[in-house]
Amino acid sequence: MTRRDFRRGETEIIVFGRHAVLEAIRSHGSTVGEVKMVKGRSTADRRAFRQEVGSVGIAIEEVSREELSRYTGAPRHDQGFAAKVQLGRVIEVDGFIEASKGRAARKPCRLIALDGVTNSQNVGMVVRSVVAAGLDGILWPLVDQPWVNGLVVRAAAGS
Numbered sequence: 001m002t003r004r005d006f007r008r009g010e011t012e013i014i015v016f017g018r019h020a021v022l023e024a025i026r027s028h029g030s031t032v033g034e035v036k037m038v039k040g041r042s043t044a045d046r047r048a049f050r051q052e053v054g055s056v057g058i059a060i061e062e063v064s065r066e067e068l069s070r071y072t073g074a075p076r077h078d079q080g081f082a083a084k085v086q087l088g089r090v091i092e093v094d095g096f097i098e099a100s101k102g103r104a105a106r107k108p109c110r111l112i113a114l115d116g117v118t119n120s121q122n123v124g125m126v127v128r129s130v131v132a133a134g135l136d137g138i139l140w141p142l143v144d145q146p147w148v149n150g151l152v153v154r155a156a157a158g159s
Contacts, residue, residue, distance in 0.1 A: 012085070013087065013150065015084075015085045018080075019154070020157040021083045030089075033084040034083065036083070039064060074150055109137070110136050117145065
């Protein structure tokens with residue numbers, strides 16, 4: 001996501017790319033607010049995407065290529081699909097520590113700390129690995145690090 005109104009630390013982002021949008025819809029920790037698709041996609045492609053998105057009751061807005069490019073800010077990467085996503089599992093360190101007290105404190109937390117990973121796609125691959133390994137979270141600095149954006153989500157989804 002390269003939109004100019006984007007601010008580091010925000011929890012509402014634009015996700016783009018077919019697999020990344022579908023992964024956001026399948027995610028239990030995020031809420032998808034709206035989905036956009038470029039008009040004129042092939043019938044089979046459109047039908048499969050509509051079926052999966054529609055199965056969870058989300059409407060798809062068909063837009064022009066130009067409109068979707070403005071919406072995502074990443075026309076080379078969006079593949080004709082985008083969604084506005086509210087991230088549900090973003091929590092400040094103090095809140096995480098507070099939530100880890102009591103019963104939750106009986107088991108150690110397994111975290112990965114990001115440091116110096118400046119490429120969004122590399123950050124996405126780290127996120128994918130953390131999820132696959134079943135770790136508890138990522139310590140994500142707010143400076144000198146890409147924040148969650150469309151390219152991070154796309155790489156985390158494996159596309």
